Amino acid sequence: MVWQAxxxxxxxxxxxxxxxxxxxxxxxxxxxxxxxxxxxxxxxxEGVDALLDQIKSAGGQASxxxxxxxxxxxxxDAVAKAGEAFGPIDILVNxxxxxxxxxxxxxxxxxxxxxxxxxxxxxxxxxxQALPHMRAQRWGRIINISSAxxxxxxxxxxxxxxxxxxxxxxxxxxxxxxxxxIGLAAELNGSGVHVNALMPSNVCVTSxxxxxxxxxxxxxxxxxxGVEMMAEAAFLLIAAPLSGLVMKSRDVLLMMQQPLxxxxxxxxxxxxxxxxxxx
Amino acid sequence: MMFSKLANRTALxxxxxxxxxxxxxxxxxxxxxRVVVSASGRAPDLLDETCGLIAAQGGTAAPxxxxxxxxxxRADIIHRAEQLFGPLDILVNxxxxxxxxxxxxxxxxxxxxxxxxxxxxxxxxxxxQVLPGMRERSWGRILNISSETVKQPPPPYVGPPKxxxxxxxxxxxxxxxxxxxAGLAAELHGSGVHVNAVAPYKIAWxxxxxxxxxxxxxxxxxxxxGVEMMAEAAYILISGNHTGFIGTSREALYLNQTPLxxxxxxxxxxxASxxxxxxxx
Numbered sequence: 001m002v003w004q005a006x007x008x009x010x011x012x013x014x015x016x017x018x019x020x021x022x023x024x025x026x027x028x029x030x031x032x033x034x035x036x037x038x039x040x041x042x043x044x045x046e047g048v049d050a051l052l053d054q055i056k057s058a059g060g061q062a063s064x065x066x067x068x069x070x071x072x073x074x075x076x077d078a079v080a081k082a083g084e085a086f087g088p089i090d091i092l093v094n095x096x097x098x099x100x101x102x103x104x105x106x107x108x109x110x111x112x113x114x115x116x117x118x119x120x121x122x123x124x125x126x127x128x129q130a131l132p133h134m135r136a137q138r139w140g141r142i143i144n145i146s147s148a149x150x151x152x153x154x155x156x157x158x159x160x161x162x163x164x165x166x167x168x169x170x171x172x173x174x175x176x177x178x179x180x181x182i183g184l185a186a187e188l189n190g191s192g193v194h195v196n197a198l199m200p201s202n203v204c205v206t207s208x209x210x211x212x213x214x215x216x217x218x219x220x221x222x223x224x225x226g227v228e229m230m231a232e233a234a235f236l237l238i239a240a241p242l243s244g245l246v247m248k249s250r251d252v253l254l255m256m257q258q259p260l261x262x263x264x265x266x267x268x269x270x271x272x273x274x275x276x277x278x279x
Numbered sequence: 280m281m282f283s284k285l286a287n288r289t290a291l292x293x294x295x296x297x298x299x300x301x302x303x304x305x306x307x308x309x310x311x312x313r314v315v316v317s318a319s320g321r322a323p324d325l326l327d328e329t330c331g332l333i334a335a336q337g338g339t340a341a342p343x344x345x346x347x348x349x350x351x352x353r354a355d356i357i358h359r360a361e362q363l364f365g366p367l368d369i370l371v372n373x374x375x376x377x378x379x380x381x382x383x384x385x386x387x388x389x390x391x392x393x394x395x396x397x398x399x400x401x402x403x404x405x406x407x408q409v410l411p412g413m414r415e416r417s418w419g420r421i422l423n424i425s426s427e428t429v430k431q432p433p434p435p436y437v438g439p440p441k442x443x444x445x446x447x448x449x450x451x452x453x454x455x456x457x458x459x460x461a462g463l464a465a466e467l468h469g470s471g472v473h474v475n476a477v478a479p480y481k482i483a484w485x486x487x488x489x490x491x492x493x494x495x496x497x498x499x500x501x502x503x504x505g506v507e508m509m510a511e512a513a514y515i516l517i518s519g520n521h522t523g524f525i526g527t528s529r530e531a532l533y534l535n536q537t538p539l540x541x542x543x544x545x546x547x548x549x550x551a552s553x554x555x556x557x558x559x560x
Binding site for chain 2: 072103104105106109112113116120121124125127128131150151152161164165168169171172173175176177178179180182183184186187188244
């Protein structure tokens with residue numbers, strides 16, 4: 001096993017990085033030495049400046065890039081633009097995602113299309129843009145953020161049925177992304193470029209949680225995890241030489257027998273089993 | 280006709296100009312369903328041939344030319360199909376498109392869009408169009424045809440790796456369709472409208488897969504099945520009471536503990552484990 005826990009000199013692009021899971025992963029990667037580029041939609045950039053300040057004041061390097069992931073023309077040179085701040089991208093975290101919580105019987109074509117652009121085609125475009133540099137230097141890490149909703153949950157549902165139905169089409173888009181993840185990892189076998197998918201187990205508590213997620217947490221407080229769990233798992237998948245995995249955050253910590261750290265990467269705040277206090 | 284279990288039912292089968300779609304259309308017609316068979320305008324004679332085969336076995340079918348790749352062109356497909364034999368009870372989303380045989384690192388956006396349009400967006404549009412009527416009548420059967428490529432095969436690969444990589448995007452679009460199918464089935468629980476997805480175990484020996492089927496037979500005879508297997512599975516999932524089934528044709532036969540029939544619905548050819556012999560299914 002060749003670990004690379006020190007990410008100094010590596011450049012990471014994190015989409016949807018202004019809040020929630022994306023912000024946590026960006027903060028953690030910066031704490032491990034990486035220069036991070038936060039990608040956000042220019043129309044919806046609230047919180048980006050504060051996050052950049054926060055990372056920099058903790059001694060990290062951070063910059064932002066703005067593009068609309070839903071628009072093919074707008075994302076065409078996204079990775080190149082992201083590389084302008086610190087150099088070409090070595091680590092890509094496809095975290096941005098969209099859902100409107102409509103059930104499968106009625107989610108309209110227009111939103112479905114937008115959702116598959118943001119959740120599938122956008123991430124694939126960014127991977128394809130990032131690959132030439134990663135392959136050339138024989139080192140690259142891609143993490144695609146997935147979701148437990150890729151599988152239809154068993155009965156009885158954890159909360160109101162419409163919450164379950166409201167993540168079905170979203171789950172379909174993430175299932176497609178998972179399939180790309182595994183297929184690309186297989187294609188890149190031996191290249192030094194590793195591709196993995198990572199999902200919360202089961203709900204990452206963030207300011208961006210939907211009502212569906214909040215309802216699930218009320219029914220199952222043990223489904224909650226702090227953003228540190230996803231940040232830890234993402235860091236571990238980047239530091240370790242693993243590829244082709246689609247994993248839940250806690251399983252990554254368990255598999256690698258690593259503690260849960262704070263976003264500073266130093267303070268130990270628990271382990272794979274830690275449940276945040278929601279009260 | 281021996282079993283007219285689908286008498287007075289109407290069906291739409293997309294991509295029915297050959298292969299699995301044609302076999303399913305023939306099998307549904309053999310059980311009394313009036314079948315609208317659709318395909319893109321590229322091969323209207325093949326679609327007529329499907330109708331001819333159905334008529335020759337005493338069934339009722341009508342062709343419908345429809346371009347599923349175009350959102351506007353498919354906006355009224357269900358409406359047009361319902362002009363032929365009345366409201367639709369059965370929808371089989373079989374038409375599919377590979378887009379391009381290119382690996383995930385290279386397959387371009389245009390090819391991905393094309394594949395997702397035909398394999399995901401079009402079936403979803405058709406399902407959403409057909410649903411209101413089915414719900415109102417409290418009876419409907421939707422069957423989505425899937426593919427074993429929804430899963431990455433484990434190493435070592437059988438055959439050249441590039442053939443595995445070339446179908447990743449296609450598999451991703453079918454994975455999305457599977458997930459949608461399970462989700463829609465769950466949403467429609469108790470409505471009388473059932474949604475299932477079925478795939479060949481590996482390869483159905485259809486006209487457009489003739490070469491790969493023959494090549495595969497030589498080293499993995501268990502990977503090839505006749506189109507009758509998918510037609511049997513479709514019949515089981517449409518005439519029966521299952522919903523939310525996402526699996527292979529052979530699993531459907533096994534689950535149902537019924538034999539494999541020919542496309543006439545009568546001749547017994549074998550069962551869930553029957554292999555094809557050298558000269559085709």
